[in-house]
Amino acid sequence: DGGITQSPKYLFRKEGQNVTLSCEQNLNHDAMYWYRQDPGQGLRLIYYSQIVNDFQKGDIAEGYSVSREKKESFPLTVTSAQKNPTAFYLCASRPGSGSISTDTQYFGPGTRLTVL
């Protein structure tokens, strides 16, 4: 089945540790995105990538890093520099310009990160 997978679903981290969240898609989508969601808040964009080996900062990139070595994968690293990392993280992907739905993002199931 085609879709977006994120792992793990729940993640616990000690303060001061880096942690990497996985996002994989087999939809052949060109663009991928990472969002952060805090309780009672909308989603805020962390990073996005439109093609392999290229990515741009979103609105709240500080304390995060990403890579896009493969079209299917867009891992997010939450570094120790992120002051308040406890949140729900959602990955999304979007078809390329040749698709009728190129303007629509589709989301994965999310990873809930808790810093202890």
Place this chain on the structure above:
Amino acid sequence: AQKVTQAQTEISVVEKEDVTLDCVYETRDTTYYLFWYKQPPSGELVFLIRRNSFDEQNEISGRYSWNFQKSTSSFNFTITASQVVDSAVYFCALSGESGGSNYKLTFGKGTLLTVNP
């Protein structure tokens, strides 16, 4: 700058009632896209509908309907004969040409809908 306002933080209804979720947006773009997503308790955002700025036709999909009015910058979502399974957080979102080809989304803060049996 783009902005999406969902003034209703929480709505509670009894099953079979109709309910409307409000969404008001701000943008200076001529071409833009509006979206509704559903977030059930499991957390995943489920895409419901997309509407571009040139298409003001209302849309109906089963019990769901959407009313897009450019004159009032609103894109409201109505659920007819609500069911318990409709309980979720609903997000309205906006992307526009000023964001370039990356279609960055600006989200409202969401409306928590609880449908009681």
